[in-house]
Amino acid sequence: MRYKIILAYDGTNFAGFQMQPNQRTVEGVLKRIVNKIAKNPTPEISVYGSGRTDAGVHALGQVVHFDLSIEMSERSMLHALNSQLPLDMQVKKVEIVDETFHARFTTHGKKYQYRMALGQFVDPFKRNYTGHWKFPINIGLIQKAIKDLEGTHDFSSFVASGSTVKDHVRTIYEAKVWEDKKQNEIVFEFYGNGFLYNMVRIMVAVLVEIGSKRRPADDIPRLFEVKDRNQARGTAPASGLYLKEVDY
Amino acid sequence: MRYKIILAYDGTNFAGFQMQPNQRTVEGVLKRIVNKIAKNPTPEISVYGSGRTDAGVHALGQVVHFDLSIEMSERSMLHALNSQLPLDMQVKKVEIVDETFHARFTTHGKKYQYRMALGQFVDPFKRNYTGHWKFPINIGLIQKAIKDLEGTHDFSSFVASGSTVKDHVRTIYEAKVWEDKKQNEIVFEFYGNGFLYNMVRIMVAVLVEIGSKRRPADDIPRLFEVKDRNQARGTAPASGLYLKEVDY
Incomplete structure (x- = not known):
């Protein structure tokens, strides 16, 4: 069974x-x-x-x-x-x-959520359950830029250097972001056919840089082209990341 | 200063x-x-x-x-x-x-909140932040009984045996309970002039017993009279308890 x-x-x-x-x-x-x-x-x-x-x-x-x-x-x-x-x-x-089901090999898509807490200091109850960003951030800029991640792309700029996977082409079916005002958090959600090592956390770090004007709003197409992980710089902390669901 | x-x-x-x-x-x-x-x-x-x-x-x-x-x-x-x-x-x-202020001696009141998660199993994200009750519970019974705790009473039945405080008379200004449907939790709130050792956790345990019909709905006046901690039985777990505010 x-x-x-x-x-x-x-x-x-x-x-x-x-x-x-x-x-x-x-x-x-x-x-x-x-x-x-x-x-x-x-x-x-x-x-x-x-x-x-x-x-x-x-x-x-x-x-x-x-x-x-x-x-x-x-x-x-x-x-x-x-x-x-x-x-x-x-x-x-x-x-x-039945035995045709395989948790790893028959997946259709995965959904990840990332929660980034705002505000000057880390809320003690959120330290293990969110990332934290204390600088001003413009969510409109992120909402526009995140759409550049949708579709089929070579995500070589968005994969941690430790990865041994050769093929970096993945499809993101949907990428969205919203503000949870009650929690004072920004919530990112990515639904795609597969994700490379640290890919979600690197995408979030890039988007947060865009939202705080540390990176041009139209930088994501360029990152796809250069295929250079160093140019994506940061990795958002693990604590904010949730594997939300897996579809078959 | x-x-x-x-x-x-x-x-x-x-x-x-x-x-x-x-x-x-x-x-x-x-x-x-x-x-x-x-x-x-x-x-x-x-x-x-x-x-x-x-x-x-x-x-x-x-x-x-x-x-x-x-x-x-x-x-x-x-x-x-x-x-x-x-x-x-x-x-x-x-x-x-100024120097007339003293955190301990000049308090007017304290507010405690207690969060009790419902459902059959403990949510992994709540294990340190709520109590847990997996049996059927009638919140209407608790809403009625909790009002018996308001006012000035001898709380000897509601103090942990380790307490060295002699005077067990305290005043609860307001005691209320509501259901947080989104979280599937029952939330208790107690505002009073002072609380004895484990008093909130013992009150919550008694109220939960009333709500699940393991104790008569009108048992609280009797517990005030008998002044016997053993008759209150349980103590709700520490993980659900929050010191919410202190007034001066």
Whole structure:
């Protein structure tokens, strides 16, 4: 039986999604609990996520699948997982799917949200859950520039140097930004067919520079052309980033 | 010069407000930074809070005062403090006051808020910032019962056994509760002239029992009469409690 789960986690106390020796990771914790529920079979059960998230990055709707030889109902699996997972992880939904489903290889799109808190000082309750920008910012400039990111482009200027992926062409179906006045935050949302290593955080850093007039408003087409990550400069902090949903 | 500051903190990583050896406390951290700003005078400068908060309890508007022999503007003090305090503390406001002001002894009232998350499982992003109640609850029953707490009463049934305070008579000016539907939380607010050790958390636990029909709706007058902490039973978790404001 193949189980698809939708998973939320507070990334603050995880060294990212992907399993690493001697680190607390989302994959590592989940895999241990799934194997425990399956009574520790040999060979071990693997869990497959839609993709990695970095240390400190959050998820509202990460998708993971795994196969179990014993049969459990969706409801029993939801309870078994949530009663054993630590409190900074929560399974939102369990679905039994057929074997053509693969959390990583059959994705159609992913949606990321980035929350940037404004104001002079960091709100103590937001330090792990937003980025922070204390300088004046013109959201109109960002609203115009963000549309340049939509479409199919070579995102070589927007990928962290550590990436080993060769093909940097990705499609962003929709990119938008709005002000959450009540929270005094700027919220960015990107929906695309795939994202490179640190790509969302680099795009946000570029957009914030545009909004605060540290970079020309029409700079994004130029960045696509030069294919030079150094010219995009910053990377917005992990704490503001949320993997919101994954579509299949 | 006497400085009054309004302080917010995320209580998660503090062993409460009050200084204790080998523990990270709000008072301890603040005192160290204030003495550093004043260039470590002898004798040390003390800081005086409006009252303690327990480990894990948050503050949106704790009030603290201290005296400095050097003169700094309110604005400079705000910047000096916020640039040196850790990110889980933030000074919201600095005011120079005269020496009749005392953060603890001249309070008129305090307002506490308690946030109780509903739903079957704990939201990973709320685990440190709310209490959690997974059973059915009738808010109408709580709205009616909470009014019994208003007025001047002997709160002996609502004080933790560790308290050394002898006089348990306190006045609650206003007690109210509402549903935050968007957050799926019940929010309690208590405004009174003073609160005993764990008093808010015990009141919330009693009200939640009333709302879920584990205790008669009219039980609060009886609890005032019996003056027996054991009959109030539970204490709601610290994570949901916020010291919202202190009036003078």
